[in-house]
Amino acid sequence: MFRFFESEETKKLKSHLTNLGALAKIDGHIDPAEINFIISIGTRHGMRASEVKDLLSGSSKITPQLPSNDSERFDQIYDMVEMMLADGIVDENEMDFCMHMATKLGFKKAVVGVLVRKISTGVKDGLSREQIKNDAQSFLNY
Template sequence: MFGFFESEETKKLKSHIANLSALAKVDGHVDPTEMNFIISIGTKHGMKPNEVRHIISNTDTSELQLPTNDSERFDQIYDLVEMMLADGIVDESEMEFCIHMAARLGFKKAIVGVLVRKISLGVKDGLTRESIKLEAQSFLNY
């Protein structure tokens, strides 16, 4: 009922939580590590854990709100890749979902696979989000 009065930022955050939730569910279950990761993203942005859990349980009914600029797009795909890596197991369907979501977020189809793999390797290597973003800019042509 009050969704009409939500700010654009709140709508974007809820959409991002829904995207993370969909990725977590791709392999058939939400691992506790994945759940904690999604909740941490929400709480970092001011949401209460029970609000995040509500979004997760109602992912199918959420209306997706795509980011409006390249920086937000990168941050969302970065979080999705980080989510994919959260349980320590990279399922092929999770990788495909990340690649699909990168394309849906507006990245060129020709580079989405490279982008997801670059982020994945950067996270595994312990690089910061900003350094991965800077490296990605060279082939994203922001």
């Protein structure tokens, strides 16, 4: 009922967390590391852990909100790839979902595979988000 009064930023955050929840569920089980990762993103943006859990349980229906700029788009796909790696197992369905979501977020189909792999490799190599983002900008040409 009060969702009408939510800011656009809050709606985007909830949409993003819901997308991460869908990714977590795609391999048939939700790893505790994945849930903790999603909760950490929510709490970092001011949500309580219980709110994030309610959101992930599907008790509230969220209308998808697309990011409004390139930086937000990158941050969302980065979070998805980082969560895909959270349980230490990269399922092919998770990889496909990340590439599908990258396209939905507005990245060109021709570069989504390279983008997801570049983020994945950068995270595994311990590079910072900003280093990976700067490197990705050279071939993304948003």
